[in-house]
Amino acid sequence: MKLIYFFSFALFxxxxxxxxxxxxxxxxxxxxxxxxxxxxxxxxxxxxxxKNPPWAIDxxxxxxxxxxxxxxxxxxxxxxxxxxxxxxxxxxxxxxxAYLVAxx
Ligand code: HEC
Numbered sequence: 001m002k003l004i005y006f007f008s009f010a011l012f013x014x015x016x017x018x019x020x021x022x023x024x025x026x027x028x029x030x031x032x033x034x035x036x037x038x039x040x041x042x043x044x045x046x047x048x049x050x051k052n053p054p055w056a057i058d059x060x061x062x063x064x065x066x067x068x069x070x071x072x073x074x075x076x077x078x079x080x081x082x083x084x085x086x087x088x089x090x091x092x093x094x095x096x097x098a099y100l101v102a103x104x
Contacts, residue, residue: 024064026098034099037092041084050100056081059100070097 038050045056053059062070074093077083084093 024101026102030095030098031102034095064101
């Protein structure tokens, strides 16, 4: 019985997160574009599908409300992370953000 309470809480919690994410919706083509750019440039350090990063941070934990920080970090680099502004156009970086937020 306790388990059921747990699951309904988990569902409710997930619903709340989904409701929050609704504020940021992205066209599927943009998410797809982001996935392709990610696969070409980010996988080696951040892991396939943003999972099990071999040595960089786990992007799954990146705060979903920190778009400006994401854009800045990716464009200009941060500590051990190289800058991408010369390689990926702003709309590509925006697509990466869509991919990060919307997921697979
Ligand atoms: C050469 C390895 C490498 C590649 C390739 C790489 N990153 Fe990173 N990335 C890192 C490392 C290392 C960090 C952790 C930096 C730190 O905080 O010291 C990081 C951090 C980040 C952060 C967090 C920045 C913050 O503000 O905390 C984001 C977002 C990010 N990477 C996105 C990307 C994206 C998107 C790509 C592909 C365009 C990418 N990274 C490619 C190594 C890499």
